[in-house]
Amino acid sequence: MNTTNSFSALNLKPELLTVVEELGFSSMTPIQEKSIPVLLAGKDVIGQSKTGSGKTAAFLLPILQQLEINQKTLQALIICPTRELAIQVLAEVRKLGRGLPGLQTIALTGGGQTGREQQLELEKGVQIAVGTPGRILDLASKERLFLDDVKTVVLDEADKMFDMGFIVEIKNLMRELPVNRQTVLFSATFTDAVLDLSKRYQKNPQKVSIEEGAEALQIEEVTYDSEEKDKAGNLMRVLQQHQAESCIVFCNTKNTVNDLMTKFAELKASATCLHGDLEQKDRERVMALFKNGSAKILVATDVAARGLDIENLELVVNYDFPLQPETYVHRVGRTGRAGKSGVAVTLLSARDTLKLIEIENITGRKFQKPNLGFKNQFGLNWEWKQAPMQTLMISGGRKNKIRPGDILGALTGASGGLQAGDIGKIEMYDTYTYVAIRTDQANHALNSLRNGKIKAQKFQVKIVK
Structure with a gap:
């Protein structure tokens, strides 16, 4: 049914609509309903929305819709106050964009990859980067990160950036970005500092604020x-x-x-x-x-x-x-x-x-x-006391050129013999992967992966606690 708050009412790529349907998003949340059409029109937005409102998808879907997938340069930059939030947002990018072949993303934060490792990833061609102000500015100032083709910049949880003292980094970063860009700003509160940031860096922004009752x-x-x-x-x-x-x-x-x-x-x-x-x-x-x-x-x-x-x-x-x-x-x-x-x-x-x-x-x-x-x-x-799932750790990840589908195939194929319903979340990192397996099938999955191969490669596998 095509209702006004249905995702199917948006002019999104079929690949995005398919993923939205697979994820069970039947209708837009209030913040999505108010902001997505504005963002799809290319306008700046300053949005106020609380935790759990669906605002991450509200700015990611328009970014993914407008992405030139064949262009291997940075087109969207999402700036977060903490590494944890950046990793969380990046996971959403990959989840919502999984139907777009050729999509390349990266986390630009401290505490994970080194600056050199991130530079090598960037040189391969990345379209969406999610990171913290300090690391992004460091890479840009050393000419390892090129911002010339950025069409959209998002400042997520802007009020927390001020609380954490990132204002100097934000101002320096904004100077490096193209003048002709879409600037999106989301904040839990519209403080004077946040409104000043909007006035300084946004062009006629549409103000989107959800009433307490609508999002209680x-x-x-x-x-x-x-x-x-x-x-x-x-x-x-x-x-x-x-x-x-x-x-x-x-x-x-x-x-x-x-x-x-x-x-x-x-x-x-x-x-x-x-x-x-x-x-x-x-x-x-x-x-x-x-x-x-x-x-x-x-x-x-x-x-x-x-x-x-x-x-x-x-x-x-x-x-x-x-x-x-x-x-x-x-x-x-x-x-x-x-x-x-x-x-x-x-x-x-x-x-x-x-x-x-x-x-x-x-x-x-x-x-x-x-x-x-x-x-x-x-x-x-x-x-x-009884957990429904157990977790396997596989000693291979993205750097080993394996994908979640490869692991799923190894577990459900002839040698694995599991049903898709026996397998839960697959969390993939650069050099290792966590896979959730139904508790009563965990030992069987462990043995089949230890005795078999994933994409013609042999990996160490263990149950983690």
Whole structure:
């Protein structure tokens, strides 16, 4: 059916519409409905939209639509405040653009590839780059990144760029870009600094702002009274009473994360953790495990959880009360995304009551305050112990010239013998790949990959925890 908020009503390439349909996007979110037609018309946009609104697809689909796929030069530059957000956006580019043969993309951030490795990738011909201001400016100033053919530049989460002190880098970068370009700016809030940035670098921008009611998060917000000595036990009671496919438990410190992980290990819970001391490779492993269903509980600090995008997250627990109201909004925004419902539980001590009232005043929403039920004598429910998927790590990735389809073929072919439904997310990096396999088929998949080949190549394979 061709309704006004249907993607099929847009004049998109058939390859893009096919992917949108495969991803199950039946209709546009409010931010997409308001901004995509404007962006397709080539106009500048300054958009205000909260987490989980679908704004990434709102600016990516027009970029992919307007891309000259046969032109092997940089045509779109997406600037993000953090490496984590850049990696997340790049994953969306690859997901939405998977039907476009010849699409070449790159992440320009620190902490992953070296500048030299990124330069070699750029020399092969890249059409879309996603990165952080410092690394992009460094490559451009050393003439390793050429911006002459950029048609669209996107500043994503512009307010966070100011908070993180990137204004000098942004100004220097904008000077390097062509005058005739489309400039897109998205921000959670329209601060004076953001509006000044728009005035300085945009041409007659269309202002797109979603009313709170149109994009209200579908979140049930609950608090349970809990003094410090009872918190660990009360957390287990919360998990007993709020069943979900997955859950993030937020803590204020790394030490608390580690304490809870010890408790979950004793209860044999399917849990993993994320904090600021993890190396990038370990972070990627943890996120692969959680996102693909191999770990049902993620215990995390706020710094580590920046930029997380988890599909269908049903439950968030504030084990520690957030230090700032903005932190609360960021935490609970992990659930109830893109029109889906979610539950946010906060364990509340008496000293946090005034902070709770402050959050209610800021959000305009009232918390439910039921009594916490009795503890199940058997500890955690079985559902929190049994993960539906296991994760295999393959010692090959993009640099080995293999693609997700090659891995899928090896697993479902004559030697693998798996059904497509046995295989979950495939997360591919430069030199290794994570593959989710249904738990009851994981050992079979492990043996078939160890004994077989992927695209005529032999790789090491192991189950990761």
